[in-house]
Amino acid sequence: MNVAIIGGGASGLACAVELAGRGCGAKITVFEGNDRVGKKLLATGNGRCNLTNLSAESGGYRNMAFASYALSVFPPESNIGFFNSIGLYTRTDPCGRVYPLSNQASSVLDSLRFAAQNLGVNIITDIRVHNVEKREGKFFINGKGGYDFVVLSTGGKAAPSQGSDGSGYKILRSFGHRITKLSPSLVQLETKNKVCVKQLKGVRCEVNMTLSLDGKVACQKHGELLFTDYGLSGIVSMEISAYASPYINSGGKNAAVSVDLVPSYNEQTLEACLKKQAGIFPEKAAEDILSGFLPKKIGQSVLKSLGISGAEAAGGLPEKTFGKLAAALKSFTFEISGTKDFSFAQVTAGGADTDEFDRKTMQSKKVENLFCAGEILDVDGDCGGFNLNWAWSSGRLAARSIAEKVVRNVKNK
Numbered sequence: 001m002n003v004a005i006i007g008g009g010a011s012g013l014a015c016a017v018e019l020a021g022r023g024c025g026a027k028i029t030v031f032e033g034n035d036r037v038g039k040k041l042l043a044t045g046n047g048r049c050n051l052t053n054l055s056a057e058s059g060g061y062r063n064m065a066f067a068s069y070a071l072s073v074f075p076p077e078s079n080i081g082f083f084n085s086i087g088l089y090t091r092t093d094p095c096g097r098v099y100p101l102s103n104q105a106s107s108v109l110d111s112l113r114f115a116a117q118n119l120g121v122n123i124i125t126d127i128r129v130h131n132v133e134k135r136e137g138k139f140f141i142n143g144k145g146g147y148d149f150v151v152l153s154t155g156g157k158a159a160p161s162q163g164s165d166g167s168g169y170k171i172l173r174s175f176g177h178r179i180t181k182l183s184p185s186l187v188q189l190e191t192k193n194k195v196c197v198k199q200l201k202g203v204r205c206e207v208n209m210t211l212s213l214d215g216k217v218a219c220q221k222h223g224e225l226l227f228t229d230y231g232l233s234g235i236v237s238m239e240i241s242a243y244a245s246p247y248i249n250s251g252g253k254n255a256a257v258s259v260d261l262v263p264s265y266n267e268q269t270l271e272a273c274l275k276k277q278a279g280i281f282p283e284k285a286a287e288d289i290l291s292g293f294l295p296k297k298i299g300q301s302v303l304k305s306l307g308i309s310g311a312e313a314a315g316g317l318p319e320k321t322f323g324k325l326a327a328a329l330k331s332f333t334f335e336i337s338g339t340k341d342f343s344f345a346q347v348t349a350g351g352a353d354t355d356e357f358d359r360k361t362m363q364s365k366k367v368e369n370l371f372c373a374g375e376i377l378d379v380d381g382d383c384g385g386f387n388l389n390w391a392w393s394s395g396r397l398a399a400r401s402i403a404e405k406v407v408r409n410v411k412n413k
Contacts, residue, residue: 001406004139004147005030006129007168008037010388011374012153013112014395017086020119022403025410026149029122031129031141033163038109040155040162044346044388049105051083052076052392053385054096061381062242066354067390070362073400074393082392083108086115097384129154132171134367149369149402153395156348156375157182164342168376169352175367178353180378183245184345186238186387189257191231192335196301200227203295208260209236211243211336213252219243223383225259232257232334235383238346242380245339246349255336261302261329262293271326278322282315289314293329302328347387351378361401362394369405371398 003019005012008030016030030037044050053060057075061067074082080090080098088111089101100107116123132150133140139147154168169179191197207225211218223236231237237257244255262270270293277289287310290299300310306328308321342348352372356365364370373395381387 001026001149001409002145002147003028003149003151003402004141004145005151005153006132006141006171007153007155007374007376008032008034008123008125009153009155009374010038010041010391011155011395012151013037013109013116014082014392015151015153015373015399016121017112017115017119018082018396018399019403020116020121021085022399024403024406026402026406027122028120029124029147030116031127032123032125033128033165033167035126037113037123037125040159040164041109041388042105043159043162044105045099045385047105048099048103049108050097050099050385050388051090051108052079052098052389054092054098056381056386056389060384060386061379061390062349063354063379066357066359066377067379067394069359070393070397071389074396076389079389079392079396082396083111086111095384128167129171130167132174134175134370139369149371149405151371151373151395151398151402152376153373154376156351157342158184158186158345158348158375160343164348164375168372172352172372172376175364175370177356177364177366180350180353181246181250182348182350183249184339184342185242185245185349185380186346186383187241187245187344188228188233188340189231189237189241189244189336190338190340192337194230196305197227197231197334198229200297200301201229203227203297204234205261205294205298206263207236208263209240210258210260211240212256212258213244213247214254218247222263230340231336239382241339242349242382244336248336248338257334257336259332259334261298261332265293267326267330270329271322274322274325278314278317282313284314286310286312286314286317290329298332302332305332346383347380348375349380351376351380354378360397362398363401371402373398 155164157166221239224234226234374391
């Protein structure tokens, strides 16, 4: 039985190694458009490759209803064991993020490449697959071959410089599959108030962020915020973008984030602390009494938004000002105008409609022996190893399903 895996990224390589390791006798060929496999993988986690997260089985994904089965069969612990078995060892940080012990993404890619080669997987690079047809029970790749199974693991549209061109969607459409609305996800947010964020460019702080769409709370996240000249970046903004981007790219025009700049204090306690500071240091400038809570530039910006001069003596501030200031620090609001495009995104939101796939096998319900794995499907996760975990789990599940079909076919002959 011949198996063609189209796309030599994370899910495609995991599928190839898992399938070859099951010893079912399948002949496996991986087709990769770049000059080497795993190019995008090398850039993940800032070159360190956050390859999974111990919380991934229990949540952190859009479309968990479809993803849950693959995540339960191949949970994070199983994926860690999978890499251990091919020579890669890992470490886990206090937040449950798992990295290669070497702290280098190249180690993850090398372990997959060496395992695939050792198991006899045929890898063909520098070939763009633009056409897949099925005739008389066989698949033909760019008009050639005669494969019994095809796995589409081409990724989405995020990071086109690394070869993600969305070509897999065209192939799926040719088989009658529906592709949901595509949006850049885990990407920076652009704000309408450019003047404020430009003043804060480069400033980082730990915050709680709440996204509202059409005036209703859509999600809440905690993490590091980075101000830029165009808007908001950092992990917390990236995670918020997973919910904001589909809304904005579908024509939504009423998106805003409320930033809690001092998450460790409630509003009443914060107000009392500010009054106390002003009472102890009445001659201090208003902006200086905020320096014990957050970066000075942010304090200046919040004061300015309230029409308060940062140079004004803290002791001369009206009593009610402290309540307004505390409220502003707990809810510093920005209107969101959009996001950066796919060239800045880590993953794609949207993809192959999962209603048309069997979540227990990754097989198409429309085309027998056609499978999908990874980002091409309408599943995306949070920052912190969730998306790579989905790649491993979905790729390995597709491999298991194919191996079982191969064994059944051999027995029935």
